[in-house]
Amino acid sequence: MSVSQTSDATDLGAPAAPAARPIPWRLLLGFVLPVGGALLxxxxxxxxxxxxxxxxxxxxxxxxxxxLASSGDLWLHIQATVARVVAGFALGVLAGTLLGALAGASGLARALLDPTLQGLRAIPSIAWVPLFILWLGIFEASKVALIAVGVAFPVYLGTLGAILSIDRKIIEVGRVFRLSGPALVRRIMLPAVLPHYVIALRSGLGLGWMFVVAAEFMGASEGLGYLLVDGQQLGKPAQIIAAIVVFAVLGKATDAILVALTTPLLRWQDVAVRS
Structure with missing residues (x-):
């Protein structure tokens, strides 16, 4: 058999690689439902x-x-809301990660912390509002604290679940290769935890955007939540829906930024379907 025939046979026997769809078309597909619904x-x-x-x-x-944009009010409200979400997200991620890592690494800590945290997680966001106003006043501290609470619980739960789901066999493999404690964490445990942790971060970010609305109901004079209240009190449905649309755009944009920042950490994964 000739070299060309061998090559043809090999090509026929090998599964064809899926053709990569152009990224711009995939991005445009995401606009079909909202733009189509709006036009209808x-x-x-x-x-x-x-x-x-x-x-x-x-x-x-x-x-x-x-x-709103021409008057400058829109950018003022967006800036205030984004600043609160960023601050609350950072504090919530820090608290949720530390508590989740502690509860996942120690059975005693898990037995001590988890029942209380699971009970607190079930409390509606609006129920925290009067307590935080009483403790921290109606200014920025209470708003950031409320957002941090909303972010911390999904991050805690995701971190805890990721640690508890690590396969015992891969830990044993690391010990067989005589990996030290830090090396075992860096080369085996951290890669095993990261995929679940990234999903927990995205969940926490989504809840951060939800909690900021409740936070800005606490006597805020600026922010997208204030636009919602102002539109409701003055009977401006267009302003209410405009604020909701901006919330949706900002939420999607920040989620895309988070995905872009964490994607390089997950390139080692050999998954069946890639985005």
Whole structure:
């Protein structure tokens, strides 16, 4: 058999590598549902099939956003909200990671901490508001503390679950190769924990954006949560939905940033499906 025939046979026998889809098309696919839904609602309101008073069409929402942006109010509110989420996220990640690592590494610490933390995790976010106002006042400290509480619990649970799910056999393999304690953590335990930990961070970030709304109900004079309250009190549904849209955009953007920052840490994974 000739070299070319051998090459052809090898190509026929080997499974074809999946063709990589262009990244721009994949990004555009994510806009199909929201943009399509917005266009349909716009058409329904303009055609007289629906009333746009309580649920304004996208054109009116965009107009409201443009007015807020031109006056400078939108950027002021975005800056205030993002600053609170970043501060609360950092504190919540620190607390959740430390508590999760402690409870995962020690059975005694887990028996001591986990029941209390699981009970606190079930408390609704709004229930913390009067307590934090009483303790910390109505200024930034209480708002950041509330966001940190929302972030800490999913990070704690993800860290704890990741540590408890480490396969005992890979630990034994590390000991067979006589890895020291720090080397065992760095080369075996940390890679085993990271995928679950990244998911916990993303969950915590999502809850941080949810908790910031409750935080900004606590007497805030600026922030996207304030825009929601102001729109409700003054009967401005377009302003309310505009603030919700900005929340959605910022939440997605920060999640994408977190994924981009953590992706290099997970390149070692040999997974069936990659994003």
């Amino acid at each position: 609602w716009e058409a329904a309101v303009r055609g007289g099939l629906a009333e746009g008073r309580l649920m304004p069409p996208p054109s009116r929402i965009l107009q409201t956003l443009a007015e």
